[in-house]
Amino acid sequence: MKKLTMLFAVLMAISLTACSQSEKKKGTKMKTLVAYFSASGVTEGVAKQIVEVTGADLFKIQPEQPYTEADLDWTNKQSRSSLEMQDKTSRPAIAGKVENMADYDVVYLGFPIWWYTCPTIINTFVEAHELAGKTVIPFATSGGSTITQACKDLKNAYPNVDWTEGRLLNNATRQDIETWVR
Numbered sequence: 001m002k003k004l005t006m007l008f009a010v011l012m013a014i015s016l017t018a019c020s021q022s023e024k025k026k027g028t029k030m031k032t033l034v035a036y037f038s039a040s041g042v043t044e045g046v047a048k049q050i051v052e053v054t055g056a057d058l059f060k061i062q063p064e065q066p067y068t069e070a071d072l073d074w075t076n077k078q079s080r081s082s083l084e085m086q087d088k089t090s091r092p093a094i095a096g097k098v099e100n101m102a103d104y105d106v107v108y109l110g111f112p113i114w115w116y117t118c119p120t121i122i123n124t125f126v127e128a129h130e131l132a133g134k135t136v137i138p139f140a141t142s143g144g145s146t147i148t149q150a151c152k153d154l155k156n157a158y159p160n161v162d163w164t165e166g167r168l169l170n171n172a173t174r175q176d177i178e179t180w181v182r
Contacts (some may be wrong), residue, residue: 031103032056036110037121039072042141046169047110053177061125064093090120097128106135113142118150131161138166
């Protein structure tokens, strides 16, 4: 009888804990973050529109050493961006981190497409933050490439992250973004 009472008490404790966690999840509003890297300002404009539509918080991914115009010259094989993109292990240092990443359930992650994928500074950001268990939604801008390869690369590199389908948002209007996020 004593064992049965003890078993019943344990089962009740587990049930109450599960219910309280479920209620906490239901009662808590999901927090959303828009984190982005923008070399020329185009991706930044889209990120700010997403914030306006979603009410999310905004975080700019900034390189510790800012890129110069010469660094971004993709036609120069010796430019900083070209060298970083040739080296898949390159992880340019970032100037800061999201201090309260644990508070966010959803992260929109924005970047320009460089050489058909995301800039290596995005890998630095992902590796510097615990994103496992979060819904991460990639978005990008590009002069002519799709986001397809970038999404594949991110999913392969970070399989513990809950990646959703990414979206290329070139010349996106507020209406385009509202339709996409809903």
